[in-house]
Amino acid sequence: MAKKKKKRKSKRPYKSTVYGAIVNKIRLMFLFSPNRKEALERAKIFEDYQLKSGVVKQRCIGYMCERCGCICAVGKEVNVHHIMPVGGLQNYPTLDAYIDAMLCEPDNLKVLCLECHALTHAELKGEKIYEESDSSN
Numbered sequence: 001m002a003k004k005k006k007k008r009k010s011k012r013p014y015k016s017t018v019y020g021a022i023v024n025k026i027r028l029m030f031l032f033s034p035n036r037k038e039a040l041e042r043a044k045i046f047e048d049y050q051l052k053s054g055v056v057k058q059r060c061i062g063y064m065c066e067r068c069g070c071i072c073a074v075g076k077e078v079n080v081h082h083i084m085p086v087g088g089l090q091n092y093p094t095l096d097a098y099i100d101a102m103l104c105e106p107d108n109l110k111v112l113c114l115e116c117h118a119l120t121h122a123e124l125k126g127e128k129i130y131e132e133s134d135s136s137n
């Protein structure tokens with residue numbers, strides 16, 4: 001059984017436990033939540049483009065990081081950060097409380113580039129707001 005500890009980092013941050021399955025499911029719920037979508041909508045950057053007919057239209061070219069202001073181009077990864085840290089499931093008295101924290105209001109969400117998200121979490125860890133923290137909060 002000692003063999004199991006090989007590299008399977010990015011795809012499955014948690015071991016195959018009931019706890020992990022629940023957390024992953026809730027994260028998936030967040031990924032497709034309307035509130036997350038609304039936060040992304042807020043960060044969208046548009047540019048004008050002209051059709052052959054002369055009509056000017058707009059298209060989304062990416063998302064602006066709400067920390068450094070860089071533009072994450074469409075198709076590139078962008079993170080949606082919880083301003084009020086979610087932390088682990090073990091910090092909550094009930095599953096519903098955890099779900100509420102994860103699927104929070106758009107005001108509690110911030111669109112960040114990968115660098116700023118990592119930096120923000122490093123700062124939070126420094127302040128020791130939560131003992132355990134994970135990358136996609």
Ligand SMILES: [Zn+2]
Pocket residue numbers: 065066067068069070112113114115116117
């Ligand atoms: Zn940034």
